Amino acid sequence: PEVVRAGDTAAVDDVCTLLSLAQAGQLVQQKGALEAHGVELLAEQSLVRDPERAQFLYHLARAANLLQVQGRMVRIARERVRTWLAQPRTLQLRVLQEAWRGDLDWNDLWHVPGIRCEETGWRNDPLLARAAVLELLGRCESGAWLSVTGFVDTVREQASDYLRPNGDFDSWYIRDVRSGDYLLGFEHWDRIEGALLAYLLSGPLHWLGMVSLGYQEGWEKPSAFQLTVWGAALLDSGAELLPEPAAQPARVAPNATITIPRTASLTDRFQLTRITEWRG
Numbered sequence: 001p002e003v004v005r006a007g008d009t010a011a012v013d014d015v016c017t018l019l020s021l022a023q024a025g026q027l028v029q030q031k032g033a034l035e036a037h038g039v040e041l042l043a044e045q046s047l048v049r050d051p052e053r054a055q056f057l058y059h060l061a062r063a064a065n066l067l068q069v070q071g072r073m074v075r076i077a078r079e080r081v082r083t084w085l086a087q088p089r090t091l092q093l094r095v096l097q098e099a100w101r102g103d104l105d106w107n108d109l110w111h112v113p114g115i116r117c118e119e120t121g122w123r124n125d126p127l128l129a130r131a132a133v134l135e136l137l138g139r140c141e142s143g144a145w146l147s148v149t150g151f152v153d154t155v156r157e158q159a160s161d162y163l164r165p166n167g168d169f170d171s172w173y174i175r176d177v178r179s180g181d182y183l184l185g186f187e188h189w190d191r192i193e194g195a196l197l198a199y200l201l202s203g204p205l206h207w208l209g210m211v212s213l214g215y216q217e218g219w220e221k222p223s224a225f226q227l228t229v230w231g232a233a234l235l236d237s238g239a240e241l242l243p244e245p246a247a248q249p250a251r252v253a254p255n256a257t258i259t260i261p262r263t264a265s266l267t268d269r270f271q272l273t274r275i276t277e278w279r280g
Contacts, residue, residue: 001145001214007228008209012092014046015057015066016085016266019076020273021045022067027074032105034058038074045278052111053207057096059106064099085267090230090241092266097208097234101130109163112199115183115192118173124163132162133200134235137210142232145214145224148201152194160186163193201225210234 021027021041028035034042034055042054058074061067065080084092100106107126110117136155140146161167169186176183176191183191202222205211210231214224233241248261250268258276260269 001224002217003215005213007212009093010047017045022074022076029069060099063103112195116175120173122172129163138235142227
């Protein structure tokens with residue numbers, strides 16, 4: 001691909017930012033999600049400025065028991081946060097990956113752009129779909145660039161029922177956002193199942209560092225993906241991870257500005273945020 005967005009461990013850094021904001025009492029929950037001001041703060045201070053990703057990381061932190069809600073205020077779970085901050089970065093990322101894999105509250109299908117799922121009694125199983133997609137990714141060669149379209153086409157041919165194991169393509173009430181039409185029947189597989197695969201690759205799987213994305217110049221949507229070492233490690237417990245770089249200290253300038261490298265200890269960074277103000 002001409003342009004690459006690498007899958008990395010940025011989610012770890014941004015969850016640390018999320019925990020710092022919660023520690024400072026700046027986060028409020030509204031109807032099970034992060035209130036808009038908190039989303040803006042987190043997106044602004046994150047390595048990746050994406051409000052959808054910010055809500056996703058909030059759900060993950062809740063699922064990993066790093067955060068708890070008291071009334072409407074979002075607070076840190078102190079002992080759990082202390083343990084997580086002290087872990088190696090690869091284990092910190094694994095905690096987030098496992099939280100997503102087992103999180104029932106984040107229903108990936110309901111976040112797919114272009115479709116709207118209606119509450120009419122039917123219910124999909126996000127855990128079953130994730131397990132199926134991860135199993136399919138496990139068949140992919142780590143480090144090789146693969147076509148997104150080719151992957152979707154192959155799943156349609158070989159595992160078209162990954163989302164609906166009972167093969168029922170007529171009872172789920174899902175509308176096309178633009179036309180308002182119901183997408184019933186197997187003929188709409190690309191609009192639902194195919195779109196979910198594309199969303200997972202460009203959304204949760206990329207946000208969690210499991211896949212890198214490749215783009216053609218000027219394209220908004222990725223044309224290719226690559227399974228990273230962190231993705232391979234989750235799918236195969238025997239996969240080798242890259243050695244972690246030595247922790248680097250923070251640097252203090254004469255004007256009291258503190259610069260913290262990404263390789264710094266997250267415990268140190270979290271403690272520094274309690275007595276400093278974010279500048280950029």
